[in-house]
């Protein structure tokens with residue numbers, strides 16, 4: 156019979172050193188929150204091992220906000236999460252007590268996995284290593300450790316003739332402080348072993364805290380597995396550590412995308428948080444893609460493209476320095492350089508949006524061209540219509556926004572405006588420099604400009620002499 160797991164994430168801490176004004180588990184990272192990462196790690200560990208598993212967060216500071224965020228994320232991913240409440244941060248052992256007292260089923264799982272909310276780099280495969288270690292050696296508990304040349308702040312692993320124990324920084328003498336093998340705070344423990352000892356842990360130490368590390372004693376059947384890669388345990392306590400962790404996570408994501416056929420010109424200066432980028436896509440430096448955006452196959456994203464919550468379909472070419480927010484660009488369209496697509500924009504298949512074009516809350520059908528220097532807002536433009544240079548939808552009357560509708564196959568001459576609300580039918584022609592204020596039926600022509608007056612030899616009166 157396979158083992159069952161209760162994973163618990165200690166997330167009651169405050170995180171004042173981050174100076175972000177939010178509880179540490181809610182610190183922003185890679186377009187997500189810090190706590191999302193250990194949660195995802197726990198769920199993927201359950202999934203990979205195919206074992207029965209349940210996740211709990213021990214919350215304290217800003218309990219409501221942390222819990223509502225965690226519930227939302229889990230619901231979105233089809234997972235469930237339990238919560239335990241630790242009123243006062245009396246130490247990591249006390250946090251685990253809160254877990255066992257608030258989550259009744261916790262005692263029934265074969266193993267208890269302890270993770271921290273602030274170590275986002277730990278992966279399911281790392282927990283798996285620790286689990287394999289405990290099984291192989293038939294241990295009651297295992298701590299993940301690593302070698303840290305500057306071990307300040309960490310609990311030290313004191314190995315003896317038989318077994319080991321953990322001494323916290325504050326309680327360590329000079330000799331112990333010199334030990335470089337440190338405790339990561341990540342454990343896999345037999346639940347029966349935890350329950351046997353948890354309540355007898357005392358707070359007789361320099362911090363006056365209940366240390367979970369007191370579960371590790373020389374004469375207990377416990378082990379310390381030293382990991383080569385110490386990056387995975389990097390904790391986020393400061394903004395510098397947040398930046399380093401975020402960089403590593405982003406780089407991991409891009410390495411993964413590369414293995415799936417995404418080509419980067421220089422991944423070190425590219426910022427892709429989204430995991431959804433299709434094969435054959437080429438990404439130039441200084442491209443930013445947030446975690447909510449999706450990019451299809453064989454897309455080209457030239458330098459300086461910024462995508463926020465946007466969808467770029469297959470075969471699209473986005474030229475340099477274009478900015479997208481809550482927008483969709485459909486198959487084989489070409490956009491930019493220097494285009495701005497604001498929320499609610501939907502650019503149709505094979506459409507062409509050129510330089511210095513701004514589009515907001517508008518739907519462009521297949522093959523529409525807006526090639527230069529235009530503003531299109533609150534509009535619908537039908538298939539194959541061509542919008543000339545310097546076109547403006549005058550959509551705002553100072554109080555309300557109004558719609559411009561342009562049918563299929565119409566031609567709007569350069570330097571024209573539509574004063575919305577207005578509808579231009581299919582196959583219409585608007586002469587350049589026109590201001591369209593009235594609806595145009597299908598097939599109609601409109602021109603609204605003053606007749607030109609030309610007076611011979613009069614120019615010299617206006618040309619200033621030097």
Ligand code: UD1
Nearest residue numbers: 165167168244245246247250271272309310338339340366
């Ligand atoms: C802990 C370990 C230390 C290890 C280090 C690794 C103990 C006693 N020490 O120390 O050996 O080297 O992690 O980073 O466990 N938390 C609660 N409730 C509490 C206290 C802490 O939920 O009452 C949470 C924190 O929010 C954090 C985690 O537990 O997510 C670890 O607590 P922290 O105070 O950072 O422990 P360290 O002193 O770093």
Ligand code: MG
Nearest residue numbers: 273340390392
């Ligand atoms: Mg810590």
